[in-house]
Amino acid sequence: MNMRIAKNIRGFRFYTREEEEEERFLGVSTKLSLSVDGNESGDDPWKIKKTLEQSDCDHLCRLMLRKDMVQNYIIKVWEDAGRIDEIAKVLDGQGEGVVVRVWDYERGKEYELKLKKLVSSQCYILAGAWSNKFVKERRLKKGDTIGLYWSTAKSRFVFSVRARAPAPGPNAAA
Template sequence: MGVCPCSHASLSHCESCTSCSSSTKKRKQGQKDDTNGARKRARNDVERIRWGYSLDLMLYDDPWKIKKVLQKSDLGNMSRLLLSKDLAENLVLHVLNADERRDAETGIGTEISIWDLDTNSMHSLLFKRWGSSKSYVFIDKWVQDFVKRRHLKEGDEVAFHWDPYNHHFAFTVLQVF
């Protein structure tokens, strides 16, 4: 509390003058706004935990969840693009049906359609677990349809994402080395 500038209350704010009552109202309004903001943030946190989404404003969500900086082994004669176990299990196996998932996990492999966004062309690769390792690969025509055709080289960054409306993966080159 401060000293009231009006003459009828010298030691504390009064409720009768305009100067004192407006500053008191502003202070109370600010406290109310802070309380409402805290309630809103808490409600958003509860919703995010319960339903797995947020009510907070998001300006951009990168759709390219599977990203890979190409290494020499991805470009060679083995004709394969190696994906980590985590990427494959969370982002590729997750969108396959039960039969496709079983074939991929057992090493038989399942055919995956891939739309190249940059060249507007559809391709097909075999997706499967790589030998006894815990990694997964896209094989068959990887080198022919992507590496050679797109002139990919070591250090280039490529990306994939699942297109749920067209039921295929989309592919793009994010960065050329």
């Protein structure tokens, strides 16, 4: 082992179980941990996962999100952050919704979309630049799996293509 690395490791401070318990009791921590947007637990950050339907990729120009996903992973987080005005605009199915920023994780670009509720279906949609910036530029198609989560650190959605649909076989109809 490299001598410099070995020396550095010897210099690390290791906590006893009693010291760790004391920190937990006091509600503080001096441990350094790495995380993505505060996700220190190692959980999968992609809270909203969706296998795209044809309607998400066609002329309707919007991504449809289930009510439970939005309620559990967006509205709840916004409530905790005190974003009451945004919640009201989204829940008012008659209004324009709210403009949200969406960070494309793989491409390192940010776009603005509108999040709003569809009264007719009780679902939510992300609309606006969805068709051009995501479907066309990312070549999304039915069967692709995408992931989204709300970054509390950056106040925006983070978007990722998690899996591509299998390529059609040689005997698939055109």
